[in-house]
Amino acid sequence: MLLKLAWRNIWRNTRRTILTIAGVAFGLGICIYSRALGVGFHNQMIRDAIHVFAGHIQVNALHWHGNWTMEYLMDNPDAVFNAIKDDPRIIGAAPRATVPGLISRKLIKAATGQESMNDDESGEENTSTALITGVDPEAEKKITSLPTKMRKGRYISADDPMGVAIGADLAKTLGVDIGDRVLLWTQNYYESLEAKYFFVRGIYKSGSFDLDTFYVFVPLQTVQQFLQLDRMVTTVTIVLKDSEYLDPVTNSIKGNLDPKVYEVLKWTDFKPEIWQYVVFDDIGGYMFLGILMIVVVFGILNTQLMAVFERTREFGAMLALGTRPSRVALLVFIECAMMTAVGVVFGNLLGLLAAYINSRAPIDLSRDAAAYEVFGIDPRLYAAVLPFPFVICTCLIFSIALVMSLWPAFRAARYKPVDALRHV
Amino acid sequence: MRRYLIAALTLMLLMLIPSVAAEDRALELIRKMDYIMRGVESSFGTFTMTIEKQRWKKPRLIKMKSWDKRETEKEPAKSFILIAEPVSEAGKAFLKIGNEMWSYFPDVNAITKIPPSMMFQDWMGSDFTNDDLVRESSVINDYTHRITGTHKEAGQLIDVIELIPKPEAPVTWGKVIAEVRDSDGMPVRQEYFNDKGEKVRTMSFLDIRQMGGKIIPTKWIMKPEGKPGDQTMFVIDSIEFNVKINPKIFSMAHLRQGGM
Numbered sequence: 001m002l003l004k005l006a007w008r009n010i011w012r013n014t015r016r017t018i019l020t021i022a023g024v025a026f027g028l029g030i031c032i033y034s035r036a037l038g039v040g041f042h043n044q045m046i047r048d049a050i051h052v053f054a055g056h057i058q059v060n061a062l063h064w065h066g067n068w069t070m071e072y073l074m075d076n077p078d079a080v081f082n083a084i085k086d087d088p089r090i091i092g093a094a095p096r097a098t099v100p101g102l103i104s105r106k107l108i109k110a111a112t113g114q115e116s117m118n119d120d121e122s123g124e125e126n127t128s129t130a131l132i133t134g135v136d137p138e139a140e141k142k143i144t145s146l147p148t149k150m151r152k153g154r155y156i157s158a159d160d161p162m163g164v165a166i167g168a169d170l171a172k173t174l175g176v177d178i179g180d181r182v183l184l185w186t187q188n189y190y191e192s193l194e195a196k197y198f199f200v201r202g203i204y205k206s207g208s209f210d211l212d213t214f215y216v217f218v219p220l221q222t223v224q225q226f227l228q229l230d231r232m233v234t235t236v237t238i239v240l241k242d243s244e245y246l247d248p249v250t251n252s253i254k255g256n257l258d259p260k261v262y263e264v265l266k267w268t269d270f271k272p273e274i275w276q277y278v279v280f281d282d283i284g285g286y287m288f289l290g291i292l293m294i295v296v297v298f299g300i301l302n303t304q305l306m307a308v309f310e311r312t313r314e315f316g317a318m319l320a321l322g323t324r325p326s327r328v329a330l331l332v333f334i335e336c337a338m339m340t341a342v343g344v345v346f347g348n349l350l351g352l353l354a355a356y357i358n359s360r361a362p363i364d365l366s367r368d369a370a371a372y373e374v375f376g377i378d379p380r381l382y383a384a385v386l387p388f389p390f391v392i393c394t395c396l397i398f399s400i401a402l403v404m405s406l407w408p409a410f411r412a413a414r415y416k417p418v419d420a421l422r423h424v
Numbered sequence: 425m426r427r428y429l430i431a432a433l434t435l436m437l438l439m440l441i442p443s444v445a446a447e448d449r450a451l452e453l454i455r456k457m458d459y460i461m462r463g464v465e466s467s468f469g470t471f472t473m474t475i476e477k478q479r480w481k482k483p484r485l486i487k488m489k490s491w492d493k494r495e496t497e498k499e500p501a502k503s504f505i506l507i508a509e510p511v512s513e514a515g516k517a518f519l520k521i522g523n524e525m526w527s528y529f530p531d532v533n534a535i536t537k538i539p540p541s542m543m544f545q546d547w548m549g550s551d552f553t554n555d556d557l558v559r560e561s562s563v564i565n566d567y568t569h570r571i572t573g574t575h576k577e578a579g580q581l582i583d584v585i586e587l588i589p590k591p592e593a594p595v596t597w598g599k600v601i602a603e604v605r606d607s608d609g610m611p612v613r614q615e616y617f618n619d620k621g622e623k624v625r626t627m628s629f630l631d632i633r634q635m636g637g638k639i640i641p642t643k644w645i646m647k648p649e650g651k652p653g654d655q656t657m658f659v660i661d662s663i664e665f666n667v668k669i670n671p672k673i674f675s676m677a678h679l680r681q682g683g684m
Contacts, residue, residue: 071479106532183532190475190484191549192513195532228512 002327006334013307017339020303024343025350027296028397031289032351035389037358038285040382042278046243049274050267052206053146055094055237057250058265064234065263065270068100070189073232074262080236083256089245094139095233097223101186103130103166103216105174106197126174131214132186134223134233143239146206153178153202161222163201167212171203178203184216188227196226289393297400300343304336304408315412316420329413336405344394351390358383450569450585456609457602458563460640466493467636469663470508475550478653486513486548487661491673495522502674503557513548517679518557523594525558528679535679544596551625551646551656555596566593567600574606581606597624611641623649636663 010017050056058065059080064072074080077095084090104127137157141147147155156165164182166174176182180200188194198218206212224230240249246266254264268275308315315328362382468491476483487509495501500522507516515530525538543555567587574583585602589595598619603612614627625648629641642660672678 183534187549191546193527193529195529195534197532 002331002334006331006338009307009331010335010338016303016306020300020339021343021346023299024296024340024397024401025346027292027299028344028347028393029350029354031292031393031397032348032389033354033358033383034285034288035393036351036355036383036385037363038281039386039389040359042281044382045274046267046278048207049271050243051145051239052149052208053144053211054267054271055143056240056243056246056267057238057253058235058267058270059238059253059257060235060263060265062259062261062263065265068098068234070099070187070191073189073229073234074236075232077231077233077236079257080253080262083253084238084249087249087252089241089249091239091241092139092143093236093238094136094143095220096235096237097134097220097227097229097233098235099132099186099223099227101130101132101184103128103132103170103174104183104185105176106181106183128170128173129214130170130184130216131210132184132216132218132223134218134220136220143237146204146211149204149206150202151205153200155202155204156217156219158219158221160201161219162198163219164198165202165204165217166200167215168203168205169209169212170214170216171200173213176200182216184218186227189229189232194227289396293397293400296397297404300336300339300401301404301407303339304332304405305411307335308332308408308412311412312415312420312423315415316417316423319415320417320421325413328415329409332409332412333402333405336408337402340398340401340405344397347397348390348394351393352385355383355385355389359385450571450583451564453571453583453585453604453606453609454563454567454569454587454602457604457611460608460610460638462494464494464638464665466491466667466669467663467665468492468667468669469636470661472659472661473548473550474657474659475548476653476655476657478651484510484549486510486550491669493669493674504673504678505557507548516548518547519674519676519679520558521674523558525554526676526679533680535676551648551654561589561593561595563587563602566590566595572601577612582612610639625649631659635660636665638665 059074061072061074064074081093084093135156137147137155141155150165151168153165156163164184166176166182171177174182178200182198182200183195184198185193185195204212220233224232238249238253240246250264250266257264318328319325359382468489470487470489473486473488474483475486486507488505488507490503490505492503493499493501501520502522503520505518507513515528517528519526519528525543526535527538528535538554543558544553546552547554547557567589570586570588572584572586574581576582582603583606585604587600587602589597589599596618597616598621599617601615601617603614604610605612610632611629613629615623616625616627618624625646628645628647629643630645631643632639632641634640635642640660640663644658645655646657647655
């Protein structure tokens, strides 16, 4: 009975109620859409980072990560391959040998086709820091998408031992193009300086700052030979079929490898900048959400408080007739709840509509792409249509609204019938 | 009253004498040590450097030839090192003139000047740094010397001398402690400390015998502190002193000649 009464009471002032419900609906809609967009954006960033090059899981010798020196090489990558054999959750794994070094341009004079005796004193010698990475081209093609991002030339291959692939930004810094000769400097296994000439076979553009500016990809065997590494590598990178397998697979690998020798890291450990950005962005998003919701809820509160004041005589009459104050409070409370509920339903619909449209058609920020590309973020934003944003926003707004509506409820209940009846 | 003052002053002056004498003795020993290690016009020798690191399965042997010319009034000190073995390093060469150093890698036919920032990196992966080879500082002129103690080792009296670098000296160590034989200044050991007073490495001098007409330690072992199992050992295989060295040896052109 109370429900029927509450419902009828709401619609006594149609315009006001509609406005309040609309307020809730739009507020909720925006909240939901913004979260959906945020989730979509983050998922994309993560997917890009992981699938282009970083991988979900990385196994390296204990202490290598963070040090990157010859002291901590992995003697036996086979042990890692055995540990993950036949795991259906894994797409594949690739061995890599990454060493810090220098790359410089060493052009061959075109006219004579032979190197100048003074080529180390020739004018244009551009040098850059480099992360020289020996990779198995076939394994990389199976698990990462970088080999498909060649802008010029082609990816490296095992039967071209002196060919390297570099990022577009590095190529620009050095002033090199396909076929040009470069000199790679680094330390070998014995920590003695080694240098060797290579030829640029391919130039890629990944969108990731690090990859495009510092990485130099070389066939793994060449690196192992030139640095006297034998079969040693620095990491084995693993890509999963789905990121939900991250924790279970990591734990399973840890169980199969000696923790005194190997270190198994999740992408959140070895690419913390992405994870940190996501968390940071989420916090910002939730703060915005919180503020928005409070504004919306004040809308409901305002409506209901006004209603309570307007109906003072009515409440006075009810109380005088014997309605228990608690029932009066409950009535007001239910009125609030109903308005919120209707608003929530429409809010969810609005949010769903917006998220759906955005999941098909991206927001294109390409004109301002420069800032995004530094972080390797694709400037086209998609929203994710996932239950999470809906559920959390709805629950939030409901709880805030219901808590806030206790105030007018109590006000109504505390009227003294005698004074209330005589209220102007 | 005046008499007492004069007496006190005289007493203080007298007390200074032993410490001055001690400093003199320290300097004398250091001069002797320096003469043993560096006191020749020039030298040409062949050396074997053995590097051991705990994580390697076997030690690494590197054989080299080295020409050295001491500084004169007109020219700075010069030296040239040519790596002969192993095959993977053969042909690499290093030229030092004054406090500048260049390296040559035959694989890429490139001469590189070693910049100051690389001076403290290992030379050829050993426990010696590029700076050790260049060593423009003088153990006599750039430090103050003080004998802090003596002890006996293998029946010989050894003096322990503390060397503190002078403020303007081109020295990065906070302190060096040299142990030399009291009888002739023959170096026994040198310990190097950083600015914070932590010991960084220890060099030991062994196998003292006659070579090339001088009595010198023929085996030098450098051990870095805190890395058990790591060390670099230099053994002098042969050496000639005060030889005439063709000045063309200390040139860029000679660097390129590599394995000649």
